[in-house]
Amino acid sequence: AQSVTQPDARVTVSEGASLQLRCKYSYSATPYLFWYVQYPRQGLQLLLKYYSGDPVVQGVNGFEAEFSKSNSSFHLRKASVHWSDSAVYFCAVSMGTSNTDKVVFGTGTRLQVSP
Amino acid sequence: EAAVTQSPRSKVAVTGGKVTLSCHQTNNHDYMYWYRQDTGHGLRLIHYSYVADSTEKGDIPDGYKASRPSQENFSLILELASLSQTAVYFCASSWTHYEQYFGPGTRLTVL
Numbered sequence: 001a002q003s004v005t006q007p008d009a010r011v012t013v014s015e016g017a018s019l020q021l022r023c024k025y026s027y028s029a030t031p032y033l034f035w036y037v038q039y040p041r042q043g044l045q046l047l048l049k050y051y052s053g054d055p056v057v058q059g060v061n062g063f064e065a066e067f068s069k070s071n072s073s074f075h076l077r078k079a080s081v082h083w084s085d086s087a088v089y090f091c092a093v094s095m096g097t098s099n100t101d102k103v104v105f106g107t108g109t110r111l112q113v114s115p
Numbered sequence: 116e117a118a119v120t121q122s123p124r125s126k127v128a129v130t131g132g133k134v135t136l137s138c139h140q141t142n143n144h145d146y147m148y149w150y151r152q153d154t155g156h157g158l159r160l161i162h163y164s165y166v167a168d169s170t171e172k173g174d175i176p177d178g179y180k181a182s183r184p185s186q187e188n189f190s191l192i193l194e195l196a197s198l199s200q201t202a203v204y205f206c207a208s209s210w211t212h213y214e215q216y217f218g219p220g221t222r223l224t225v226l
Contacts, residue, residue: 034214043119043205043217044158051213090157094212100171103148103215107157 006106021076023091032094119218134193138206147189
């Protein structure tokens, strides 16, 4: 079955440290890939997206992600986190392009940045 | 900028009552979605639509109906609200299968 896995429910890092949030998917073709962020009591906002081309994509606020076809992964990275990055991060995968194909969201990773 | 609005932003309903959640988008997007989010959990797709006057079932459609009377508007209807439907509901829109734009959410409490 098509699925998206975010193996880390919670991640705690110190301010200024580097960050990697993991995302793996199960899908036979190359999907469209997304990372969203959700701040408390808000809706989800797009951080970055991958459709094709360069496997490393840049997003807002210094975030980047790397697509790996061989590993079926789309990990999110940031070189130096700030306390304001504390939020929940969702990986999402668009599995197909027909009208009834859906976007599948991972269960999210809650990031806590400690001072 | 893309805009998705939801109303109401919060609602308290009684068990067995009817609840209608509304969503409006000004993005000219073809797809619209309704998700629910339970505390500490991810998003679960309830219903979606890729064209006006047509809706599709998502992963958890039981107990919910949806209506898409126009490209801009998409409603979620709980005919007989139950305690288990207490959650935050998000509407989103997108152009085909590209990135989704989310509304601010509606916090529904069923008592």
